[in-house]
Amino acid sequence: MAANNSGSEPPIPEDDEGLGGVTHEEEAAEAKGKAPAASTTTMNRSGSRPQLDLSGAAIHGTLEDRNPTILLPNQSDDISHLALDIGGSLIKLVYFSRHADQPTEDKRKLSTKRRLEIFTGARRSYPVLGGRLHFVKFETGKLNECLDFISSKQLHRGGVDSPSWRSGAQPDNIVIKATGGGAFKYADLFKERLGVSLEKEDEMDCLVAGANFLLKAIRHEAFTHMDGQKEYVQIDQNDLFPYLLVNVGSGVSIIKVDGHGKFQRVSGDNSTIDMLVGDIYGGLDYSKIGLSASTIASSFGKTISDNKELSDYRPEDISLSLLRMISYNIGQISYLNALRYGLKRIFFGGFFIRGHAYTMDTISFAVHFWSKGEAKAMFLRHEGFLGALGAFMSYEKHGLDDLSAHHLVERFPMGAPYVGGKIHGPPLGDLNEKISWMEKFVQKGTQITAPVPMGAPATTGMGGFERPTSKGDILRSDASAALNVGVLHLVPSLDVFPLLEDPKTYEPNTIDLDHDEFKYWFTILSDHLPDLVEKAVASEGGTDDAKRRGDAFAHAFSAHLARLTEEPAAYGKFGLANLLELREECLREFQFFDAYVSIKQRENEASLAVLPDLLMELDSMDEEDRLLALIEGVLAANIFDWGSKACVDLYNQGTIIEIYRMSRKKMQRPWRIDNFDTFKSRMLKKDQPYKRALISVDNAGADVVLGMLPLAREFLRRGVEVVLVANSLPALNDITANELPEIVAEAAKHCGILRKAAEAGGLIVDAMAGIQGDAKDEPASVPLMVVENGCGSPCIDFRQVSSELAAAAKDADLLILEGMGRSLHTNLNARFKCDALKLAMVKNQRLAEKLFNGNIYDCICKFEPVS
């Protein structure tokens, strides 16, 4: 907006001040120096730490050197951390944060890497390091806040974690990329205050580079908005150009984009729109209307009757009329330009749009109306940050060009946006400050956590909502759009699962998280919260600190749920998998690394104790009976799921072994989906044995020990290589890839097949020592390996798995998915290039009805051979 009245302007309401979504708060967790308990996890998909790039590491100098230099040829230190877009109204900041922590490469990982021949050699000249991209905005009128922010986080010097900052070295010629008019206007101020030079980048170049990057690298970045409904679309890279880019900021730029770096500015009139936009903004406050009265009078002169004073009109009515007029005009002018160049797609960017449902609807309506449905208006989730992102892209050594959608994971850490996104003082330093912020937030009352009433939007038939009845409802809910961009985690080690039949059409979630479905999960997750907090607090020793964090977690997660109730599309395209992952991420944000740790331990021990008996029983059966018993065993043991309310109620009624026995007894065929016979025939084909089975496991305890391990052992004894696939990070009571080797080693003590296979797979080393000579002469075994899946959630999205799993998949001809999260909520309908077996017990009545017209405790054995 035009800053013509800044001096006298009253403070802007807090809720209209959101940062671009993410603030400093989420870093509190990172800042706490203590390494998380689960720090041996090296897959850094999420709340965990980015890595040093150790590829190509070599010792420089002779071996006798006491302290030889280690060269990390692919580790880039001078990665640029900050870029700015200083506009007429707002300053947009995109910055990158990372940690220099050395990842711990445990034995399992190293041996798996060797076995799977995972090469991590240099593939690109400027490797992208794992890290996070943050999006923040400030008002240009409050440039000082922005300078304080940069300075307190030392962003201009690579961040407080950078070596140069730690060493206290004072580089004297720091150059920061900046675009927008302010890059010229405020260059001296930046030099003076921060000692940095702004390197100016062309604004149009930046807008185009930013938009192209977003449309390429971020899944479902674009969406349409009609009659209050957002619909996310995935733009095909081969069908992106040409398009029209309309950036509506303080001014309007209209650009025809033909390719990367190929564009032409076709239209755009700053001065007119400038004034009008300023007026709208002023319209939010009565006193500001007064200041811009003349502008409004000329625009509305004919419609306002003479005998009425300006003060007879409600400011919100005036601003809404203005907003409609301007949006409608922008839509029409854009359409005319699209027509002129024969373009079908128009993308709108700039903070004027800012996720405002009303504005987007009006623009969409205009484009639709004038083009008779031929052209489409589309919006971008990061709409306000095109220029800043483009400036960031203009650094030579950022490596972002190499990123694809599967490398990016968006997270929504709790933070200042919930109190309006205002930066109060310096950024938070550690977790304690974060908690005290949370406490303030809790004290502030329920207005923050309570959902904002929105109701079904009534349309005007003119592509807009009905006029809001009071300032409190619709406009207020727009204001919280502050949260609609999260932090982008760049995880170069993620890959698309190579065995997906068609990654383009793959949709992980089985059921759409629509309004009804979300309402159901809202209740389920809210009900589960007290119990989860209790477990989480206990897992951290039940200290006062843990209790405070537990409280804060509960509030934070409830606030997420409230936000999503208010606007289900607030966090982009969001399925049940994302929702369940959000809960795990939120736990990690409050430093709960493994809430179910003791439950998992207890159940592992109990199950390992009865494993030898089970194996003996199995070994006494003939092949066909044994196969059935094994699958029954998997389904029966899948009952141990602490995410299911019904099951948790059961656990209070008996011991693990009792429940397991009961569950096995109830295994009556045919199961709800029962392809066992087909699977059995395939298994018994002697001339066509499987080569490698990827077995994705679910829960700790009986599930993995009494269900999945015996099944894995069956493959091994048949000469099939087995790769156990487990979570990288804890989620509920799921077993993690880090925990598995110990369990395998324990089981191997009683089983030669497992022992030899685990040795062959490098899972247990030196196990032969101390064991009598009997096994030494046996033939070599096929290997049993463990890989992490790259996830920290009970579900799995096969578009983003660890590179380890992707590598293991290359020689696999069978994929087994086990458990509700991974084979029902997600992937039930997924098609793979290899045979797939999906096994689960349905432990939720509603899901059983919805998917299978069945009942809770039904079992699913879905076998999908490729040929």
Ligand SMILES: Nc1ncnc2c1ncn2[C@@H]1O[C@H](COP(=O)(O)OP(=O)(O)OP(=O)(O)O)[C@@H](O)[C@H]1O
């Ligand atoms: N808190 C805010 N303060 C000022 N303007 C805001 C705010 N929130 C949203 N806006 C809207 O964002 C617009 C500014 O958009 P944007 O930041 O994309 O442009 P700019 O870069 O400041 O302008 P230009 O590129 O033309 O110099 C304002 O005109 C106003 O409509």
Ligand SMILES: CC(C)(CO)[C@@H](O)C(=O)NCCC(=O)O
């Ligand atoms: C959370 C998962 C997917 C974990 O397996 C599963 O437990 C589940 O879907 N639970 C639904 C909630 C309930 O039935 O209580």
Ligand SMILES: [Mn+2]
């Ligand atoms: Mn589970």
